[in-house]
Amino acid sequence: MKSSSINYLSEVILNSIEGNVYILDKEFRFVYFNETYIKNYVFSFNERPQINEISKVITSQKQFFIALAQSYQNAFEGRELSIELEEIRHKFTPINDENGEVSMILVQFDLSADANKFITENSLYSESQYHEVINLISDIIFKTNQNWQWTFLNNSWTKILGYSNEESLGKPFYEFMHPEDAAQKEQLFDALIREKKPTSKHLARFITKTGEIKWIKASVTFITDPTGYVIGATGTLRDITRQKENAHIYELLSNNVKDLICIHDLEGTLLYISPSIKQIAGYEPQDLLGKKLSDYYHPDDLKLVDKEQLPFAGTTSSYISYRFRNAYNEYIWLETNSKVFFDDYDITHRIITSSREINERKRAEEILMTSLQKEKELNDLKSLFVNVASHEFRTPLSTIRSSTEIIQLIDKEQHPHITKHVNIIGSQIDRITSLMNEILIVGKIESNNLSCNKKRVNVIELVKTSFEGQNALQKDGRTIDFIISGHPIIAEIDPLHLNLILDNLLSNAFKYSRLRPNPILRLSFYQDYFEITVQDFGIGIPTEVNNKIFNSFYRASNVGRIEGTGLGLVIAKNLVKLNGGKLHFESKENEGSTFILHFSYL
The missing domain is CATH 3.30.450.20 (PAS domain)
Structure with a gap:
């Protein structure tokens, strides 16, 4: 495996690496390879590789070798890369000549953590090619004499520990170690020599030039003379500080x-x-x-x-x-x-x-779901009761109303006391009917059974119909002051819903502002939406109950004996939402309230 490009020392280094290592020139000819690679090459191509012979990887049509050849090309473009092919990790490192151009590539795969016999007694480390190869290896490669003094260190020594060769060569290795490890390792080497152990693998702490601690994994081979006497050592030092730190963090995480x-x-x-x-x-x-x-x-x-x-x-x-x-x-x-x-x-x-x-959370979820199911069943039962009761009330109420009409027909002379009581009965029938209708609507809202049938409508006409109906009901002669602004636009909205919303708001505006100025109804058209404002100058809403007035059956404390069900605003708010609108209000006690409806045109 001799080559004019690679000296004997480089061959020793490559052959000491447990993994597969070889070097190719720009024509993909073998410059050299280690003994491990020969075995794999023979397995793949049924013949031994030869120096100066073109690698058969280049001519193979197997997908694995095609991908490998492409990586050769990438490496010759000056790119150092690592890839995995068929679960085999490869590393490709360009080697530059004296002009700085890539002339060869170093390929490694299945490289073990340790490499033995990197340097022999006959090292020719002054040769440029040797330095090129030796400095490509990220581990520290070293050699000592029989007094354990450094006689050779590659560039990785400076990169990892910060000392230059001038500061290090000639000094014993243990001067660079942590004091607690130095004496121990010197004794260890002495024991290994006495026991004639050829190699040693161990961990030690080294101190960098800046005072940091580096954990180093050492793989040492003892160099002997022909008589077996130890005259030095060679091997590699691998920085595993990051792995040690990661292992410590892992242990902390795993245990805590x-x-x-x-x-x-x-x-x-x-x-x-x-x-x-x-x-x-x-x-x-x-x-x-x-x-x-x-x-x-x-x-x-x-x-x-x-x-x-x-x-x-x-x-x-x-x-x-x-x-x-x-x-x-x-x-x-x-x-x-x-x-x-x-x-x-x-x-x-x-x-x-x-x-x-998450057992506890799941148990809580099950309890919650059971409660929600029971609540749903109760709501369904309540809705059923309300629907049945409301429908059942209608028949007797119709009978009572019919009876009052008959009484009026019989009382041709219209006796005042009879007329008074008939009117009271009629008023209460209207009140109960209104209450049942509102309860039915709320029931549909709560069970999500209320449908929305939007239509293109003339909002002005719809609003007029609503407030004119309310004007007719007022016994004190007051009427709504109606104000329009903006350019009228046809809108899509459920007309029945809008009429019911306005009936509730306008009814409240009159009801809670008796003996006060007329309520004001504003209809404002904007570019993308229209707004309806109902303002009264009545008793207002106490600030402390602002967040409650949209609750079912809730009535503020200042309403006194003014009749009402506490459902009108609940219905209005939900119908506004069902039509894609918004409802909010402003109010000050004893000064009045303003309710604002906001709807888009579509």
């Missing part, structure tokens, strides 16, 4: 977060499950690894799960609630929030889920 945190593949298989599963469902985490949460769903909840994927495998966060079988073969309610994310380490999409037990 009560929610169940899981990571799944896109088929729903559990790859990780937090220790809180023990508290929530009685399982140990290892009991569920490799399985799916849906395997433990209640049969009635399986509709939430697609046969191929999790129900929540979307790109945005989503929630589902379901019953989960615990370790005691009982079902508990869980609510799961999930989201898809991209795992940079495994170079694939994963699903992360957060679940919490």
